[in-house]
Amino acid sequence: MRFAFVSGDPALDLTATVLSRRADPLDTLTTPADLEQWVAECAELPDHVTAGATDLASALALREALYRLALDRLRSRPFHSGSLAIVNDTAAGPVPTLRLSDDGLRVSGDCRAVLARLARRGITVLADRGACLKECGRPDCTRLYLDRSRGSRRTWCGMDECGNRVKAAAYRARRRARATAAD
Numbered sequence: 001m002r003f004a005f006v007s008g009d010p011a012l013d014l015t016a017t018v019l020s021r022r023a024d025p026l027d028t029l030t031t032p033a034d035l036e037q038w039v040a041e042c043a044e045l046p047d048h049v050t051a052g053a054t055d056l057a058s059a060l061a062l063r064e065a066l067y068r069l070a071l072d073r074l075r076s077r078p079f080h081s082g083s084l085a086i087v088n089d090t091a092a093g094p095v096p097t098l099r100l101s102d103d104g105l106r107v108s109g110d111c112r113a114v115l116a117r118l119a120r121r122g123i124t125v126l127a128d129r130g131a132c133l134k135e136c137g138r139p140d141c142t143r144l145y146l147d148r149s150r151g152s153r154r155t156w157c158g159m160d161e162c163g164n165r166v167k168a169a170a171y172r173a174r175r176r177a178r179a180t181a182a183d
Ligand SMILES: [Zn+2]
Pocket: 136, 137, 138, 141, 142, 143, 156, 157, 158, 159, 162
């Protein structure tokens, strides 16, 4: 797996394909092949979806609109109207088809259907006032996620590196403080 799916929702996972958004942004979806790979790795989307340059542009526009709306939610401010239009328009498109058989579930559809599905998932999350949307506690991460833990006490996005790095830094700081106190 090249991409991480730890946000608790595929629409949020899509927004997290830009790493470290504030300090040193790194976009991991730069070619149509990147998008195809991301879709293939996302559990609830169709396999073998092909994407072209236009599909990539639509996906990136949707991604940035979803990110902007999620930030608006996080900061309790009105939704950005241009981003609302992108997400709502994308959600109105055809969605992937689901087929059940003895072999299990088969999801199929093209890239347009994938984006419609992601937009709908994003709308469901953003419309849910009870959803606990958070930004990862490690400042360099900037990943958004849904905290479904009991008491909503989760602090990190779910990437091992985030909680562990912060805990390691805190441990080193405590050890330094103890060493200084001992001197
Ligand atoms: Zn994180």
